[in-house]
Amino acid sequence: MKNPIIVVGLGELGSVFARGFLRLGYPVQGAMRNQDLNVLAKDIPEPQAVLIAVGEADIATVLQTIPSAWQERIILLQNELLPRDWIAAKLPTPTVISVWFEKKKGMDSKVVIPSPIYGSQAKLVFDALGKLDLPAYIVDTEAELLYELIRKNLYILTTNIAGLEVGGNVHQLQTEHPQLLQDVAQDILEIQAYLSGQTQDADRLMTGLLEAFAGDPEHGCMGRSAPARLKRALSFADQANLEVATLRRIAQQRL
Structure with a gap:
């Protein structure tokens, strides 16, 4: 059985990615933005990936609470994101996707342009979006x-x-x-x-x-x-x- 993928923040975007991961055959464990992630990490110490899907207003707080066992597995997708955000939290370079599709309640995802992805989990994210017919591509350098x-x-x-x-x-x-x-x-x-x-x-x-x-x-x-x-x-x-x-x-x- 594949290791689970944790999705922190189950709003519209988090739910889109969760569906893509499920279609790839991964179990998905949801977590709320105010949940104690260290408690969850005791139950799931080695997830395949941890998608942080909270809004940009909450990202700094959530990044400060990432359990050490998860730090090499992080995926970020926030608007207004820059390297200073994960550097401030003393995290290694995460996998990052710049999301160029819009998802609002009650509507299908609307694509503007393909979404670029970078990092060690880039292929996982690319494949998950492919299951949902959402165009993306992988970039090679920081x-x-x-x-x-x-x-x-x-x-x-x-x-x-x-x-x-x-x-x-x-x-x-x-x-x-x-x-x-x-x-x-x-x-x-x-x-x-x-x-x-x-x-x-x-x-x-x-x-x-x-x-x-x-x-x-x-x-x-x-x-x-x-x-x-x-x-x-x-x-x-x-x-x-x-x-x-x-x-x-x-x-x-x-x-």
Whole structure:
């Protein structure tokens, strides 16, 4: 019998991955985000993998509670994720997927573009998504992983924060408000450079952003998390003494 896979956080995304793992023939053990994982680790000391599927607001707390026996088996999927998050928890490099499909209650998963995966459990994740007809691909280097994480952060933060000002969908943002798109994206890239400790190729990232726009042109810009994302971005900008004038203007008008 295959070793079980533990899924911490059984929301919409966690449930999608759990279904994929089950279709591969793995037993799946669910865990709530506030559950004592060390107690569970005594019963399951050697899981095949441990998927952390809690939201980004809870990820730092959960990573601090990972049992030592599980630390080489972690899979992460959060938005706004960067290496600093697992480094702060003194974890080795986990398997990471940048999720580019949307799953909401009562609807099927909606794909924007294929989801990149990196790490020792990448094939497991790739195969699980394949069982659900969700496109993905494996990247080979930590440098490429960092690009993919920043590309997703750029997409989420730019669309959400610009959406606070103009609403609409990503096609409208690109075609009707190109200067706002450029200005918000530039501010976000400055913050991402500070958080990652590296300056990425801005042209490549903008091309990657527009590729995602083309994948789902009607994707709404402003999710319910947009105000919190803007506040969090500005807190990082304050730490780094960044001007980010466009973000500050939107905050002054909308928060």
